Amino acid sequence: MALKIVRGKSLPIGVDIGTTAVKMAQLRSTEEDIELLAAGAAIVPTYCREDLGDRLDTIAQNVRKILKTNAFRGREAILSLPAEATFVQHVKLPRMTPQEIPVALQVELQGKLPYPVEDAVIRFVIAGEAYGDGDPKQEIIAICTARHVLDRYLAMARKAKLDIVGVNVESCAVVECFARLFRRSSDTSRTILFIDLGAASTQVVLAHGPQIVFGHNLFYGQEVIDRAVADGMRITVEQAHAMRMDLIKGKNEGLAEDELYRLMNPTLDQLAGELTKCLRYYEAVFRNQPVERAIFVGGGAYDKRLCQMLAQRLNLPAQVGDPLVRIKRVEGAGLGIGLDRREPQPDWAVAVGLSLGAAA
Template structure:
């Protein structure tokens, strides 16, 4: 089905990170961006590639996505993130220099690795140096993604690392008058991983992946409380399903109306050392950023990803980090389908789990 006159349909953003598939298709109109369609489906951890392909194929067929062009995310647990500092040099030399510098830190030989790097800072003067964030993934993983899409009759216009996709979705951060000049920490919360991204004036300045997720902390809490892990996970799922529609966490630095704080109803504090180590890993990333990139540090945390629907966990983590925070809504400023419009923007519940898919649809339009 062709797009309506005067509208440009973006590729479908397909996020396969974590425990499911999330797809979003945006379209550009004379008035801005609107959601053409969006859908999500979750599955048990460790699903085989064949099962993932089947779920994705059914999801796209059962909804009103248009066309066959997609932009995909790479599996977060397959992508390694590195920060390197090198002398300023021509692009053709830079690729080789990065590969040489990271030779002992890559998941496989450089010849079998796909790398993308983003320059985040460069010094001027006699000894010009540049800092780069490098995303590396085994070539076999990329080829597997492409084969999956090909078998479904889809055309991949771009593949992106999860932090980069999230950055596209939230490039607008800092445009509010009371947040001008702010530096934001975006934390993509998953069951088994946490992806960190720091942004300033719409640009990425730091990225790191922590191999611990919310359910790892639930398991640690269950071990201490004597309650079954399954019981805590089911309680969390029910709680996330019935969260209030609006939420702001410790947002004392903004002019937005406050809502009651969300006390963690799950016993995360019983996770003990596991929780302490998790918070310490995040804080060490913030310290690294402050010491090497921006001495001002971070002004606010924004929680996204499927586990960001656990408002109690986000509130607890914001308190531990000592940062004002909010639940990120990737659809802020984007027109929703007519049947979904709330009485007022503040009445609409944020959808943090769709962050990467929104960013991928935006990314797909840029590279297509």
């Protein structure tokens, strides 16, 4: 699933296509360090988010602008498909060789995808061994996308003058972002829950050290929380989002803050319930490797109080992930977009992970 890192050379540009923004990051591996060479971002306007054609045209324009205004080296890139363009399904298969798995998945996924399996591009990760009906089986994570959708994203990338050398999904990129921190052999016994709090969806990812063992898309993102606040306060969703952003930045603290989080409670209960279902599935498959902690990434992870509320519901120790930990920055990299290394930057996990080599 990973590209080989060539020491001393620039890695491909990671292109994270999110619901509300495009982020691009490029790293370099040297003998001693990993360095951030360049980073840039652009907002995807609300008016073009519903129509895929308009959205892709806008993204292509944004990518060209980011390339022009930042010191990226070359045009080789790893592209992530947004969550709404992918379908992740766990499948249990009898023991077989990796070469036999694609054919078995074609059969197993019939009727389970939102499009004909013949029209799907399917990749997979062998997560480990599972036990069903008393017989040992392989736990497979099938990662699917519609071929025509993939083709449109690749056409967008060509229009943006990118040379795509790999395509990935957000869940794999998040694990690869932090995999360098789990290189000891003993780390494979550590289970980390990554919760990627995006605008339109939440990615639930479990890893044994650097190895992904569970992935699931919850189409339950920060926009749902904004809507709950808006309904409770009888304001627009845009106003609710602005209030939340002000609180995250330390503005409007006090009574309004308590009221706002009170309005979030029912929605957070529902989200925690979905996360708990994911954990129960994992625990049924990997019975002797309990979850050690949760790491929050994505734009929603800037809301530390929200992360604490979710962690309490899951009864897990938790932290906000910093994708740039132990990464040096080449002078000027990311300064134009206010990339503050003094604080965690959790919404850069996917872009950084893509550049570090998590290619599907």
